[in-house]
Amino acid sequence: MINFQYSCASDVTEAIGLLAAHSGAKLIAGGTNLIDLMKESVEKPTRLIDISRLPLRQIEETGDGGLHIGALVPNSDLAYHPLIEERYPLLASAILAGASAQLRNMASVGGNLMQRTRCAYFYDTATPCNKRTPGSGCSAVDGLNRNHAILGTSAFCIATNPSDMSVALAALDAVVHIAGPSGERTMGMREFHRLPGDTPHVDTNLERSEIITAIELPPRGFAGNYSYLKIRDRVSYAFAIVSVAAALEFDGHAIRKARLALGGVAHKPWCSVEAEAALQGQPATTDHFARAADLLLQGARTYAHNGFKVELARRAVMRTLTQAANASPQSQAHKKIA
Amino acid sequence: MNGYVGTATSRVDGRAKVTGAAKYAGEFAADGLLHGFVVTATIPRGRITRLDASGALKVKGVVDVLTHAHRHPLADKDEAWKDEVAPEKGSPFRPLYDDSIKFNDQPIALVVAEDWETAKFAATLLDVAYQEEPFATDLEAERGSATEVQKPHEPRGDAAAALAGAAIRHEADYLVPTEHHNPMELYATTAVWEVDRLTVYDKTQGVQNVQKFLCSVFGKTPDEIRVISPYVGGAFGSGLRPQYQVVLATLAALQLKRSVRIVLTRHQMYGLGYRPETIEHVGLGARPDGTLDAVVHEAIAVTSRYEEFSRNDTGWAEQLYKSANSRYSHQLVRLDVATPCDMRAPGAASGVWALECAMDELANALKLDPVELRLKCYSDRDQSEDLPYTSKQLRACYRQAAAAFGWSNRNPAPRSMRDGKELVGWGMATGIWEALQMPVAARIVLTANGHAEVSSAASDIGTGTYTIVAQVAADALGLPMDNITVKLADSSLPQAPVEGGSWMAASSAHAVLAAAEDIRQELARLAVAMAGSPLAGTDPADVILSEGMIAVGSDKSRSVSIADAMRSGSLERIEKEKLNHFAEDKSHARNTHSAVFAEVKIDEELGVIRVTRVVNAVAAGRILNTKTGRSQVMGSVVWGIGMALHEEAVMDHRFGRIMNANIAEYHIPVNADIHDIDVIFVDEQDEHINKLGIKGLGEIGIVGVPAAIANAVYHATGRRVRRFPITLDKLLS
Ligand SMILES: Cc1cc2nc3c(=O)[nH]c(=O)nc-3n(C[C@H](O)[C@H](O)[C@H](O)COP(=O)(O)OP(=O)(O)OC[C@H]3O[C@@H](n4cnc5c(N)ncnc54)[C@H](O)[C@@H]3O)c2cc1C
């Protein structure tokens, strides 16, 4: 733990102003990720800007039939909101697959999008890590990497993004609302997180003085045919080894629209337009699911301990698509995979 | 005796625990209390070349930074550092003793400040440099350097030849990874300083062990240091030896002449003892009918470079299975790690896993039902000493557990049973543990109002000692349990060893019984001698204590109240203290036994494993309290599930560091991983072991569970995983 200054922002403009004025400052919302990282001396902000009191806690309908979700809506409130349960159950399910009830009560939407990797080396300041200390090297590439990425990796970093919520948001093609010193802008969820490349210390395309104000869900919610399946080392309260968000819309027996995103396999929720296109217009058969899975996993590269992830991901994609097609989504309350 | 013993009695300390009234070591207050934060090494081996605390000392609120170069004197002889439980061979670790680094996360400094946050912050400002030295932490890579340690089991016959010549032979290595106890309560000490003495509140399984240890390390007398540990939030063996924070808190208090509290972090808990990573090699040779001719069990386990820690991993077959030839060996590989320590059923949890998995593999090779094979080889005697058992209801365990589980419906072929997308597997294993007992003293103070205070230095580490002591005392004194107050875990109370090895129930119960007998004699003497006593002329040996009265048998007309008897002798209180020794008896082997049956369901495509049912039938003599006893066994089963499926401290051998030193990444089962657990206590009358026929339950419940699960996984999938934990990747690859 380190010493830091603390300010409490009363509106978004003030928060942005404080961020711009203090180069070492960080926003704090629920604190469930940032405080842990500060305790381990991984994050060392000189100032915390508390945004938990900003008026960003509404869930409102947008003009075109979508939903606008404030960045400070707690994960639990979002998952149990009637409009989410009814129209975007995929999102509700993904959130409930993450962390524990206590953590979800504290965690905010913005904080969840911004949570950092769980790579063990990132957390341990006694070991090299390019994400924590640029240029120090990646301990995972030749080290313990059972739970590391298989897609979109670089020689600099093979970490995964741990968020479950983000995977569903990517599948749903959500839009991130951002405010910064030069005004407001939006960014598609699929563009929000970055691949590590040679700058693994930069997780997202958010600029330093910007703040997430909201998430917008488009009208299409795939409430009929969806599933979120999370495979992990124990049934609950563990990060994904592989997770899959699948959403389908049917036109008779043919798939009209398909959305797929993978968690636990890359530095960002992993999507493939080709994989989705391969399903569109096709019947929901094992062959087509397999083809989509192969396209989604194209280019996968494995390391010493995570070779099993490719086949696991492939099977998980097929299972999740089957669940979605059968309108029998994975329940996050059951002690069993359907 | 009748009444409370043997019944499902709720914990007497339950209310204090759930309301937060129970105080733990890190919760005691003192005037001017200082807080220490431990700084730990980031390399596994070498020397400290620079340890500059000047930055930390500048922080407002920092009182001092203790290091090997700046500290109060510590004893320098190894003997002074050997506590009751220390390994015989070796030189115990001494925190802040010198500049050498012996393992990663070893304490190297203690920052002491007015509050914990300041200490923690200042700790980040220490400037430390090392001279690193070559190190080794990888057991499998260093296997070749293993050396033999002496163990009690002598070879019988020629096991190597018998194994080589056996019609059916099975040989394999089984691997147990490093496992950590992870008790909920963090290790903590509050050392309360006064001019002439220290009161040390410590998380420990043995207050007198810690007291003796601190006295020898700091050159104090027992009246200068008192150690108290009224409640312990789990320890499971990790609190048998004094941990380094108790040394550091005492050191700081003596150096600064102030009261000091230290609470370790969860990460720092991984720098303490652990269940050592062990390669268990088992060889079994049998005839086609299942008769065993050879048993070989070799364990190769980790220890530190500075101490030889080892337990009895091998040799359990000597007690379980008849074989004409056997050979056991225990080897140690010395690595640059902290010394391992006891962890629930040390030795047995690891060794019996390998043995019972090997027995399952042998049963498969023989095409015999696994239960049948075990009955075929059943040994009514401990073969190593050729002794009978004080009692051994293991056959009944197999029978009752199999019936409750529905074992007769099992299709023996692997992959033959399924439930939808899941493969179903049924497996079983045997459990065994020792029934030990130790000298313990208890004091009873009976007051004329019919209240008794029972006290002993024994600990209650969550096992229920407070409750069983109250039960036994109430029955022995013929008083309601509400009239009994129990005081434990204070070094100033009557003598007790550490609480471990499942010996405390039997040992403390008989101490209470012995002290109560002295009370009975005194009351009998008073009652018989009273003027006009209805007991006049009775032989005091025939006098009993019942329902608050001193009586002859059940004849209500011939009784005297305790109050009247004490008044007649002008006594306000009767105080009796007794040290109970169990008669030495080498004519019998003493063990507890169990039969564990487990059902797993495994998603065939995804490899996800669920343990859907466990039946554990335990024969452990008389069960003092069926409620706390059942909880003990259920908790053990949960742990066994974790051992089979989840637990592993993962070390990066390039750094010699554990990379999942936190409970987000070091997995233990969560509620969602737990399904049906059925505990059966098999009736076992034991007239030899001790007066009450008690054997102890703390450890037997885990032994056998991991093997039953591993065997069920094989039955479900046809895949034999010999390396714990059984994670889904091991089933997919
Ligand atoms: C033991 C444990 C298990 C967990 N398991 C899971 C799991 O299984 N799945 C899962 O998905 N998650 C899991 N989590 C992570 C959890 O979801 C995140 O910690 C949480 O979502 C973070 O939200 P927060 O509001 O607390 O963020 P904070 O900790 O407050 O902030 C996190 C980061 O986000 C930034 N930030 C916050 N709000 C904004 C904003 N509006 N604009 C820009 N930046 C912002 C902060 O500056 C900070 O860098 C787990 C966490 C723990 C501790």
Ligand code: SF4
């Ligand atoms: S994978 Fe990324 S986060 Fe992990 S050690 Fe390498 S650089 Fe650091």
